[in-house]
Amino acid sequence: MAAIAFSDIVPAPKVLLHDHLDGGLRPATIIELAERVGHELPATDPAALAEWFVAAADSGSLERYLETFAHTVAVMQTEEGLRRVARECALDLAADGVVYAEVRYAPEQHLERGLSLDEVVEAVNAGFAEGMAEAAAQGTPIRIGVLLTAMRHAARSQEIAELSVRYRDAGVVGFDIAGAEAGFPPTRHLDAFEYLQRENFHFTIHAGEAFGLPSIWQAIQWCGADRLGHGVRLVDDIAGTPAGGDVVLGRLAAYVRDKRIPLELCPSSNVQTGAAASIGEHPIGLLHDLRFRVTVNTDNRLMSGTSMSREMALLSEAFGWGWSELQWLTINAMKSAFIPYDERLAIINDLIKPGYAKLIG
């Protein structure tokens, strides 16, 4: 089957669970906001700046990769900056055909100019509300749920967990921890995860991206994560290939598959960070064949120069996936969202299934 073209995928309903607010800014917005707050950028032309972000993320140097976020986070320190970035994020995702998205960010990284944690959350929520209203008026409705992230090297996870629960009925649907995996195991934040479980709240954990199985195992069996941010290295617990007919799942891989624990895979980002050698060699092919609860995500649209439609087009090309596979990925993601079950079901039945029925024909 011929690969599905990017332009055909754009209007298809899509669901995104793993997208960083500070990794998806419009280059022109960064330039305008940087000028206003007096922040110096590596380029002042939008196209050149966009190229700089992708090249820095591609460089294989952790310092350059982290530098990209220094520039985006620098322009997200004011009510105006946060609100604008969130509004544009909603509009950009809606224009890409995303009907439901969970967007995450770390409030503790936006306090440099005096905002409080609550003010940060309220500014972002206001921006998303504006963006959602405008997208609906333009005929491309989108719903956005917020995940609040705590940085794994820092010590504010309990505070951010409490902040998440405080805003649970005001747009925040989940919690996450992110940042360097090596040396910062999720169990460092056990108090926060136990608190969230007592509050009947949802959370995902970045695990198994750069670092291996112990990180995934801790995230699930010690911390109780509902989903795995990436989880790519789970393939280290799988021997053989379906083609060879001798696949053997280790105990952890079997547990993840049996419990239908969702994997938030981000193909382009995983290639940039070296978690996968190429899209064609990305474990998503194997994990799909073995019927894990696979979802496709963008991670950082600016740093990867990508979108949901582009990620799906790349997968269609690499693995020969057609509309039925793209629908499967989309329904997997919607089933795994952190909003209530009846609301997930309504999006599947009212938007996703009819949307793909037209495309599958």
Ligand SMILES: [Zn+2]
């Ligand atoms: Zn991420």
